Structure formats: C-alpha cells, structure tokens
Amino acid sequence: MLVKSKIKDIQTLGQKKFREQEGLFIAEGPKVVSELLESGSGNVKEVFALKDWIGENKKLLGKTTVTEISEKELERISGLTTPNKVLAIVQQFDRRTPGATKGKITLVLDAVQDPGNLGTIIRIADWFGVEQIVCSADTADVYNSKVVQATMGSIARVKVFYMDIPVWLAEQHDIQKYAAVLDGTDITTIKKISEGIIIFGNESRGISAEVLKCADIKLTIPKKGKAESLNVAVAVGIILSHL
Amino acid sequence: MLVKSKIKDIQTLGQKKFREQEGLFIAEGPKVVSELLESGSGNVKEVFALKDWIGENKKLLGKTTVTEISEKELERISGLTTPNKVLAIVQQFDRRTPGATKGKITLVLDAVQDPGNLGTIIRIADWFGVEQIVCSADTADVYNSKVVQATMGSIARVKVFYMDIPVWLAEQHDIQKYAAVLDGTDITTIKKISEGIIIFGNESRGISAEVLKCADIKLTIPKKGKAESLNVAVAVGIILSHL
Numbered sequence: 001m002l003v004k005s006k007i008k009d010i011q012t013l014g015q016k017k018f019r020e021q022e023g024l025f026i027a028e029g030p031k032v033v034s035e036l037l038e039s040g041s042g043n044v045k046e047v048f049a050l051k052d053w054i055g056e057n058k059k060l061l062g063k064t065t066v067t068e069i070s071e072k073e074l075e076r077i078s079g080l081t082t083p084n085k086v087l088a089i090v091q092q093f094d095r096r097t098p099g100a101t102k103g104k105i106t107l108v109l110d111a112v113q114d115p116g117n118l119g120t121i122i123r124i125a126d127w128f129g130v131e132q133i134v135c136s137a138d139t140a141d142v143y144n145s146k147v148v149q150a151t152m153g154s155i156a157r158v159k160v161f162y163m164d165i166p167v168w169l170a171e172q173h174d175i176q177k178y179a180a181v182l183d184g185t186d187i188t189t190i191k192k193i194s195e196g197i198i199i200f201g202n203e204s205r206g207i208s209a210e211v212l213k214c215a216d217i218k219l220t221i222p223k224k225g226k227a228e229s230l231n232v233a234v235a236v237g238i239i240l241s242h243l
Numbered sequence: 244m245l246v247k248s249k250i251k252d253i254q255t256l257g258q259k260k261f262r263e264q265e266g267l268f269i270a271e272g273p274k275v276v277s278e279l280l281e282s283g284s285g286n287v288k289e290v291f292a293l294k295d296w297i298g299e300n301k302k303l304l305g306k307t308t309v310t311e312i313s314e315k316e317l318e319r320i321s322g323l324t325t326p327n328k329v330l331a332i333v334q335q336f337d338r339r340t341p342g343a344t345k346g347k348i349t350l351v352l353d354a355v356q357d358p359g360n361l362g363t364i365i366r367i368a369d370w371f372g373v374e375q376i377v378c379s380a381d382t383a384d385v386y387n388s389k390v391v392q393a394t395m396g397s398i399a400r401v402k403v404f405y406m407d408i409p410v411w412l413a414e415q416h417d418i419q420k421y422a423a424v425l426d427g428t429d430i431t432t433i434k435k436i437s438e439g440i441i442i443f444g445n446e447s448r449g450i451s452a453e454v455l456k457c458a459d460i461k462l463t464i465p466k467k468g469k470a471e472s473l474n475v476a477v478a479v480g481i482i483l484s485h486l
Binding site (some may be wrong): 116120123124125126127128129130152153154157221223224225226227228229230231233234235236237238241242 | 468
C-alpha cells in the first residue's frame with residue numbers, strides 16, 4: 001500500500017530543486033533498478049514494485065526496504081508513458097571532485113542539453129570503459145528521469161561531475177586535450193590513445209570559444225555525404241571507437 | 244490567414260493512416276523545410292510561415308504556395324513543443340522499389356521502432372554518403388513527425404523503403420550482407436568496404452532469426468566496459484565510420 005505522503009515525495013523528485021535538496025533521485029524499470037542494486041553501492045533507499053517483480057528479485061533486494069504496490073498505484077507514481085514493474089528512490093552519488101585523468105580517457109561535455117543525449121553518452125562511456133564524465137553547469141541534470149532512463153543502468157558505473165570547465169581544464173596538466181569540432185584533423189589519421197580528455201559541445205552551437213581555447217588538438221569525423229552535422233551522442237560513439 | 248478546414252487537414256496528417264491516404268506528410272522548422280525546398284524535388288506542396296521567415300526565404304520559396312500566419316496560428320497547427328517559424332505540407336517521395344545495391348552501401352533496418360532512432364540513422368546515413376535504407380514493415384514510419392524532425396533535413400536526400408526483408412535480401416545476389424550483432428567479428432579487424440548491405444535490428448530484441456539467417460558476416464563493436472548494449476543509432480554511426 002502506498003501512503004499519500006510517499007506519493008507526494010516521489011512526485012516532487014521530478015524537480016531538480018527537490019532532488020538537490022533531498023540528495024535523491026528516481027530510477028524506474030527492471031533494467032535500471034537491478035543494475036543499481038547489483039552495483040552494491042547501497043544507494044537504493046526504497047523500492048516500490050509489483051508482486052511478481054518482488055518475487056523474482058528477493059535475493060537482489062536483500063535488506064532494501066520494499067513496498068508492494070498495484071499496477072494502478074505504479075501508474076500514479078511513474079513518470080513513464082508505460083510504467084514498468086518497479087520504481088526506486090535512490091541516493092545521489094557522492095561526486096564532488098573528479099578523480100585523476102592520467103592514464104585514462106575522460107569525457108568533457110560543454111552544454112549538452114538534451115537529456116536523451118546525456119543518458120546515451122553515459123551508456124556509450126560505459127561500453128568503452130570510460131569511467132568519468134565532467135560536465136559544464138548548463139549540461140542536462142544527470143538525475144533527470146529521462147537521463148536515468150536513457151543510461152539503461154550505466155548510471156550506476158560511470159561517474160558524472162559538474163564543474164566550471166575552463167577552470168577545471170586549466171588544472172589538468174601533462175595530458176592531451178582533444179576537442180570534437182567540424183573542421184579539425186580527420187580522426188582516422190590519428191593514432192590510438194589510452195589517455196586524454198575529449199571535449200564535446202552543445203547540440204547546435206558546438207563547443208564554446210572559451211572552452212575550445214583549452215584544447216590541444218581538434219578532431220573531426222570525416223564526412224562523405226551532405227548532412228551538416230552528427231548527433232552528439234553518435235559523435236561520442238564514433239570518436240571513442242576510433243581512439 | 245488560416246482557414247479552419249486547412250487546420251483540420253494538417254492535424255489529420257499526424258496519423259499514419261491519413262498520411263498514406265493523402266500521400267503527404269508534415270515537415271516543421273526552418274532547417275527541415277529549407278532543406279526540402281533546396282532539394283529541388285518539388286515535393287513541398289504548401290508552406291505556412293511567419294512574416295519574417297517568408298521575407299528571408301523569398302528566393303528559396305520560388306513559386307511554392309505560401310500562407311502567412313501568426314505565431315498563434317502556428318501554435319495551433321504545430322506538433323512541436325516549441326513551434327519554429329514554418330510548417331510545410333510535403334508530398335511523400337515515390338519510393339516503391341529500392342535501387343541497385345551493387346557498388347554502394349545499403350542499410351537494412353529490422354524493426355527499429357523508436358522514431359528518434361530512425362531519424363538519427365537517416366541523418367548518419369546522409370553524413371556518410373549512404374543513399375538508401377531498406378526497412379521492415381514494423382520499423383517506424385519515416386513520415387512520422389518525430390522522424391522527420393530528427394533527420395534534420397536529411398530526409399530530403401536519403402531514400403527510405405519498406406520491404407519484406409527476408410524476401411528482399413534473397414534477391415540481392417553477389418553482394419556481402421553484414422549483420423550487426425553482439426557476438427560477431429570485431430569491426431576493427433575487418434577491411435574497409437565500399438559496397439555491402441549492413442543489417443541492424445530492433446532496440447531490445449536485435450535482428451530477428453529469420454533475417455539473421457540471410458547474413459554472410461556478423462559484426463560486433465568491441466566492448467571494454469560493462470554496458471550490455473549500445474543505442475542502435477550509435478552502432479550505425481560507429482560501424483559506418485569503420486567500414
């Protein structure tokens with residue numbers, strides 16, 4: 001049974017202001033919730049699920065607080081068009097300061113504003129073993145439900161930070177900084193790398209001039225046809241796959 | 244001024260049934276509409292736009308029928324959250340039979356159901372100079388407004404067909420058929436190609452068994468991290484960029 005006050009708590013977490021205030025976010029669907037439980041971080045605070053799902057996931061749930069709810073109750077609290085068995089209240093990750101960049105690939109996102117793009121980029125980073133993403137303050141909020149959904153569970157593994165990008169880049173010494181642009185060096189001519197910072201920009205404006213100044217090497221995906229640009233998540237996938 | 248009957252005509256084109264019946268579709272926003280006008284195909288039947296946009300695009304419009312509308316009228320007919328200056332009624336392209344596959348790269352989509360993914364794939368195809376995409380009947384409708392929007396104008400250049408995939412593949416002789424799967428040959432070990440058919444599958448189920456049987460070579464994007472899969476549009480981008 002779902003009490004009224006809990007429904008309200010869940011609904012308010014749809015807003016960034018309340019997510020920040022409470023340090024919580026909402027994750028939905030079997031895929032995302034089980035990846036968060038499996039990560040063993042202990043971040044999942046409370047689970048609301050249908051009877052069937054609870055039965056199938058007893059072991060995974062361990063001592064997590066669970067409330068069995070009806071399909072109708074799930075519809076009331078879900079933000080999805082098609083509610084999917086389970087919803088969890090999750091504690092935000094402690095991600096105040098990015099780790100070292102040496103010896104690793106780190107992504108930088110300068111004002112990537114579409115939640116679906118950010119979520120897809122987190123999923124791509126996880127595929128290629130990239131462990132951290134540093135975002136400008138005007139990039140989409142990683143705890144936005146559309147972002148959480150689009151990560152398909154990778155949010156449990158890839159660390160996402162919000163920083164002042166030019167300031168942060170200036171502190172990263174002895175490491176190559178690459179920028180994805182439309183008029184740089186053909187990526188297919190560049191040697192494979194195992195460390196470096198790769199910067200991607202806004203969906204329509206690209207990388208801001210202030211951030212671009214910090215880059216050592218400009219990269220471009222060679223074009224054979226006529227499209228003006230590529231979707232930013234697709235560009236991240238292609239560049240990570242080449243480097 | 245917009246007459247009532249025209250508003251109704253435009254609204255009914257939101258449904259696939261009426262789009263097919265009339266052989267028309269709706270395109271919105273300066274980017275998509277100008278690419279369609281520039282393509283010179285003569286498919287743009289009627290344009291509804293704000294005064295400013297009409298003034299700036301007199302030359303591009305040529306003899307196209309144009310109706311000047313107010314922002315309020317545009318809001319009434321637009322399917323976008325943020326209506327954007329111009330909307331056009333466009334004739335569907337005559338695309339009953341795909342062209343030859345020899346000497347070219349052709350994409351095959353087996354049940355790609357998300358309109359955003361289909362639109363993004365069309366945009367990627369256009370970037371890499373791929374001229375035609377053959378889709379199964381249960382792939383998203385190319386004239387769905389979300390698809391048109393996500394192509395960013397590339398819908399004017401890339402030809403999209405709907406066929407019975409196993410039947411069509413059986414007719415394609417003397418050409419390699421590649422399938423993107425999770426357990427195939429590492430794409431980075433494969434030689435570059437300039438002709439071939441590349442098959443991509445549904446967002447969650449992948450390529451159906453019946454279609455997979457028709458493939459000569461299975462391809463996989465190498466994984467270093469833990470994500471279970473990649474977004475299909477991202478996979479198209481990575482594979483086209485490698486091959």
